[in-house]
Amino acid sequence: VFSSRIQPGQQANRLSQAVDRLRRAGRPILNLAQSNPTACGLQPDGLLASLQDPAIGRYEADCRGAWRSRLALAGRLGCDPERLFLTASTSEAYSWLFKLLCDPGDAVLVPKPGYPLFDYLAGLENVEARPYRLEYRHPQGWQIDTDQLTAAAAQPRVKAIVLIHPNNPTGSFVSQAERDFILYLASRHGLAIIADEVFLAYPLETREAPLSFATAESGLVFSLNGLSKLLCLPQLKLGWIQLAGDPAVVAEALPRLELIADTYLSVGAAPMHALPQLLPQVEAFTSGLRQRLQANLATVRRIFDQAGSPFRLLRCEGGWTALLEVPRYLPEEELALALLEQAGLLVHPGYFFDCERDGLLALSLIVPPDEFAAGCQRLRAWFDDHGRE
Numbered sequence: 001v002f003s004s005r006i007q008p009g010q011q012a013n014r015l016s017q018a019v020d021r022l023r024r025a026g027r028p029i030l031n032l033a034q035s036n037p038t039a040c041g042l043q044p045d046g047l048l049a050s051l052q053d054p055a056i057g058r059y060e061a062d063c064r065g066a067w068r069s070r071l072a073l074a075g076r077l078g079c080d081p082e083r084l085f086l087t088a089s090t091s092e093a094y095s096w097l098f099k100l101l102c103d104p105g106d107a108v109l110v111p112k113p114g115y116p117l118f119d120y121l122a123g124l125e126n127v128e129a130r131p132y133r134l135e136y137r138h139p140q141g142w143q144i145d146t147d148q149l150t151a152a153a154a155q156p157r158v159k160a161i162v163l164i165h166p167n168n169p170t171g172s173f174v175s176q177a178e179r180d181f182i183l184y185l186a187s188r189h190g191l192a193i194i195a196d197e198v199f200l201a202y203p204l205e206t207r208e209a210p211l212s213f214a215t216a217e218s219g220l221v222f223s224l225n226g227l228s229k230l231l232c233l234p235q236l237k238l239g240w241i242q243l244a245g246d247p248a249v250v251a252e253a254l255p256r257l258e259l260i261a262d263t264y265l266s267v268g269a270a271p272m273h274a275l276p277q278l279l280p281q282v283e284a285f286t287s288g289l290r291q292r293l294q295a296n297l298a299t300v301r302r303i304f305d306q307a308g309s310p311f312r313l314l315r316c317e318g319g320w321t322a323l324l325e326v327p328r329y330l331p332e333e334e335l336a337l338a339l340l341e342q343a344g345l346l347v348h349p350g351y352f353f354d355c356e357r358d359g360l361l362a363l364s365l366i367v368p369p370d371e372f373a374a375g376c377q378r379l380r381a382w383f384d385d386h387g388r389e
């Protein structure tokens with residue numbers, strides 16, 4: 001009866017099973033993997049007031065999203081409001097773009113390590129998410145394996161290159177040189193570029209000033225962003241797609257995307273009309289959160305990354321996650337389970353994100369700094385104890 005897109009109920013992984021068990025037993029857990037900003041005390045001012053706009057009472061079916069909301073957004077982004085589509089989330093934006101670009105059985109190239117939702121987002125559209133490698137060199141940081149990407153882009157049925165700029169969890173931006181190369185590669189094979197820029201406002205240890213792909217003037221480029229990271233409002237459900245590239249190709253894409261958007265009309269009036277009131281806060285809000293991210297990154301460095309330390313903090317150019325290389329006393333999954341059971345600490349192991357190397361832990365930098373520092377100290381103490389055994 002059921003579609004092959006969805007495999008029969010997958011079991012929760014061992015780590016989430018253990019978390020459930022400990023929570024039911026009333027054991028406190030310090031969550032160093034907390035990526036939900038609403039659980040970290042992060043919220044822009046005036047949220048409730050922004051949801052009181054009288055326009056919320058009217059239903060106006062504009063498939064790209066309310067004009068004045070797009071106008072406000074276009075003013076911020078410096079683009080034509082006609083090139084913007086509001087969506088219910090960035091995840092939904094992906095599903096629209098996969099529908100726009102791919103037939104069943106087509107493929108999109110996605111970075112690895114990367115954000116685990118892609119297999120599902122693509123799979124639900126009958127599209128294959130094919131990984132391309134990012135490799136790490138210390139202390140320079142992550143870079144795209146361009147030989148491998150070149151070979152992957154030439155394969156049949158590939159329709160788009162997905163770039164996460166900066167990537168989650170590696171924190172790496174696409175460099176200027178990589179950007180030029182990828183724009184060339186995409187034009188050579190007629191591929192679209194989907195640039196997920198949800199963390200663009202959070203540069204940390206960057207090599208170059210971050211530049212949005214929405215400035216591209218060739219090919220077909222979709223830049224994605226939304227309120228869930230920009231203003232820490234995942235519960236509001238508002239994202240957007242900005243089209244860029246060759247105007248002739250963009251003009252062909254617009255009516256097609258309109259048809260998809262018109263079929264769903266999924267954006268709620270409340271977040272859509274709140275947008276013009278919320279946008280003026282972006283600078284102050286993101287700069288406040290950047291300070292928290294910087295402070296937490298400095299804490300990791302202070303506690304783990306001194307000369308001669310068996311730990312290593314990987315270069316974190318931006319975003320909300322730090323990757324910490326730890327001594328390999330145990331395989332990653334066993335390590336995460338031991339930290340949970342013995343130290344009451346929840347951390348995500350690197351294999352959750354398809355990291356090639358073993359012994360990486362992903363720490364969420366949005367955790368309140370006091371809690372984050374306490375968690376890091378406890379993590380260090382656990383390793384110091386086990387190193388002595």
Ligand SMILES: Cc1ncc(COP(=O)(O)O)c(C=O)c1O
Pocket residue numbers: 089090091092115164167168196198226227228234238239
């Ligand atoms: C890189 C990246 N893109 C998109 C999303 C999802 O964003 P949204 O809440 O707008 O669907 C996430 C969420 O963690 C993410 O890490």
